[in-house]
Amino acid sequence: MQRTDDGQTVKLSDYRPTDFDLHAVELTIRLYEGRAAVRAQLSLSRRAGIAATVPLRLDGDELTLTSLALDGEAVASDRYTATSDALIVEDLPESARFALTIETELVPEDNTQLSGLYRSNGIWCTQCEAEGFRRITYFLDRPDVLAPYKVRVEADKAAAPVLLSNGNPVESGDLGDDRHFAVWDDPFNKPSYLFAMVAGDLDAVHEPFTTASGRKVTLGIYTEKGRVHQAAYAMDALKRSMLWDERRFGREYDLDVFNVVAIADFNMGAMENKGLNVFNHKYVLLDPDIATDADYAGVETVIAHEYFHNWTGNRITCRDWFQLCLKEGLTVYRDQEFSADEREQTVQRIGAVRRLKAHQFPEDQGPLQHPVRPSEYREINNFYTATVYDKGAELVRMIATLLGRGDFRKGMDLYFERHDGEATTIEAFIACFEAASGTDLSQFARWYAQAGTPTLTVREAYDPAARRFEVTLRQTLSEGAAGTGTAPMVMPVRFGLVGDNGADGDPAGTVCGDARIADDLIVLTGKSASVTFENQPSRPHLSVLRDFSAPVTLDHDQDAASRLTLARLDPNLFNRWRAASDLVGDALAEAGKDPLGDSTQPLPDAVIDALLASAGDDALDPAFRAQAIALPAEMDIARQIAVKVDPDRVHDAVESARQQIGKKGYPVFERLRKGFDPRAAFSPDAASAGTRALANTALSYLTAATQDPGSALRQYDAATNMTDRMAALAILAHHFPEEPGTATALDDLYRRFEHDDLVLDKWFALQASAPSHDAVEAVARLAEHPHFTLRNPNRVRALVGTFATANQVGFHRPDGVGYQWVADKLADLDTINPQIAARIATTFRAWRSFEPARRQKIETTLRDLRDIKGLSKDLRDIVERSLK
Ligand code: ARG
Ligand code: ZN
Secondary structure, eight states: OOOOOTTOOEEGGGOOOOSEEEEEEEEEEEEETTEEEEEEEEEEEEOTTOOTTOOEEEEOSSOOEEEEEETTEEOOGGGEEEETTEEEEOSOOSSSOEEEEEEEEEOGGGOTTOSEEEEETTEEEEEOTTTTGGGTSOBOOSTTOOEEEEEEEEEETTTOSEEEESSEEEEEEEEETTEEEEEEEEEEEEOGGGOOEEEESEEEEEEEEEOTTOOEEEEEEEEETTOGGGGHHHHHHHHHHHHHHHHHHOOOOOSSEEEEEEESSOSSSEEOOTTEEEEEGGGTOOOTTTOOHHHHHHHHHHHHHHHHTTTBTTTBEESSGGGHHHHHHHHHHHHHHHHHHHSOHHHHHHHHHHHIIIIIHHHHTSTTOOOSSOSEESOGGGGOSHIIIIIHHHHHHHHHHHHHHHHHHHHHHHHHHHHTTOEEOHHHHHHHHHHHHOOOOTTTTHHHHOOSOOEEEEEEEEETTTTEEEEEEEEEOOOOTTOOOOOOOOEEEEEEEEOTTSOBOOOOOEEEEEEEEETTEEEEEEEEEEEEEOOOSSOOEEEESGGGOSSOEEEEOOOHHHHHHHHHHOSSHHHHHHHHHHHHHHHHHHHHHOTTSOTTSOSOHHHHHHHHHHHTOTTSOHHHHHHHHOOOOHHHHHHHHOSSBOHHHHHHHHHHHHHHHHHHTHHHHHHHHHTOOTTSOOOOSHHHHHHHHHHHHHHHHHHHHHTOOHHHHHHHHHOSSHHHHHHHHHHHHHHOTTSHHHHHHHHHHHHHHTTOHHHHHHHHHHHHTOOSTTHHHHHHHHHTSTTOOTTOHHHHIIIIIHHHHHOHHHHTOTTSHHHHHHHHHHHHHHTTOHHHHHHHHGGGGGGGGBOHHHHHHHHHHHHHHHTOTTOOHHHHHHHHHHHO
């Protein structure tokens, strides 16, 4: 039996199937004010070969048993043991099927962890992944136990006119006493983590959808009262997702209804429960007045992601939680491909790589390091990480790159064919691509087992007499906290040889060493290899690791002239962006680390000219141009500096760079502003969003150049949508905090949107991210605001999370008060919602990279947290691993 009690480690190597098979589940959930009564009827049988003396052991978590019956007869008290976290029943039939009826009683109103059955603004809802179902009833609560579910929900008609669960609706009716019921039937076998129930007074929008083979589906989106008009874009994104999965992967929807419910209190982004997705309402509700372009993109991605899980996650699920990347990495890959097709390929890829570097690289390079498929855990909720999700997606992307689009699709088809209806493993997934393509992927599988970011070292040599260009590739991986090995991996390296005219030359080359080459792809399999290109009349500019074809740190000692050429001319636009962004990153890391260097002029003129060339090039996509001129995040620069980081110096270097670029690029930015009409009607499409992004980036540089907030103040007042309003307000709050107009604008936003929690989150987050040594006093004041609460995860993330992760100057104030404030909040939060506390606490993991004074203060903070009595296992796990 797998258990996750305090201190106990669950190991992949301990996996074994259950002793009992589950055949069917019937649930009755009766909802009342202040309590819920749950009756679960489980049809079970002992598995062949399991001795009759072996008891049935079911998982529970904070449960109260009110009755237990076997085949309709009460079970004698000496035959079972019920504690809050387990139910053990002895003397069960040797081979026949039996029905166990379990009754439990819960108080959803007291469930502040938001796992299991809880109430959010009066709405009853559930979140069962990963181990929440055991908070509803005793169960074989693990993903390899699959069964069909029939669910009956009963509630007061006025409090809950809407009663929803998984599958298709089969019956509903009156119960008298102002109560009613609904019965839902889900014919697909599913694990308990995909169970869901929602009941409440909700508004809804419904639309029809017909699948490719003619199945008529009713799509529904449910929201809190009065907000359903904000679900139109989510509905549109849902339909586009359904069409895309049919076209790209041949996957159709399989029930008569598909429902989405938007909930205000939600631990994660959303949840893919079969036929009943439950969402953090941040990823459903939008209109131009309250949401930014980034919010629109987020809704589109999350709607697609959860929908795509219907095949990658639900129809085929995970055998155990170690296989989490089987559904998450694959589904992130699918949602990224969807966004690339719906929006713009290069811009989407740049965004994904930025996120990977900002979140996954630091995780992979610090004490919380773990492989994409971990082999042990103490608390599974702490493994819903950037490594499992985003690096997991990179691994699927590499399989697609290695196999090519055709064979990759064949492998996916085979996966759906072979494993539909199963709970399976990474090995089974990889085997499908091997079978479909005839490729041996056994070495590739190391990517799933070995933690850490490999370094790809690239060296080049040109012999003009021989007209020969030689490239040497070497991979290294150092052993990190996970201790999972450093053997060479299969590294797909896409490349091009760019001429002075910006055109790609012939990529044909000869390999020497452990690698192979085909067209523009080198696949490095050993520690090192070299590739020789003949007939090169002049030295080519090597554009390597195009499209970020492998998740590695690139160490390429390319000369400045080639880097600048690529930053201007690389025909691979991703690498054009990366060449420029690396030049900037390198210069800022230099300026940010050297205490004697000149941090007032951190960027060479030639680098700024290259950035401005892209920003000013009207032939390019505006969204790309906005990315090209955007500076790296301070945390990224800190990661590059790696040791003895002083966040104040990094911040100063970035600020100086903004002013430098603003001054040098003044005419370019002015021209960009002239072509921008802030009163144009709002459309959320990618092209319009790109135009706004470029114009707002230009505004930021112009105000940096002039040190005059006037244009930002005017834009705030004139804005007709939240994108332009927030862009202006961010400039004001971050760069002109003393300007009286800034306080006025912040007040204005508050007064206009006080009733809207999603805008209030922005209001809290914007102030929490304003870089200043006084930020900790500001966030402490905001924590006393009547609209602040530790009970709503979005609000906690907006204030505490943003301060701890996006305000390097404030959080890392040299006296350590920032660390202390966050730690105090986390200690309070831990008693309410340990999952969120543990998540925010990961911000301390980078402590070893800071200069000695801060480093010591963070370490002390972590130790003090660790010593708190009664800490949740979630928070304890993060704190203890961070200190290791
Ligand atoms: N499966 C969900 C998603 O990726 C995430 C839910 C995880 N929830 C949790 N409490 N660990 O879309
Ligand atoms: Zn997911």
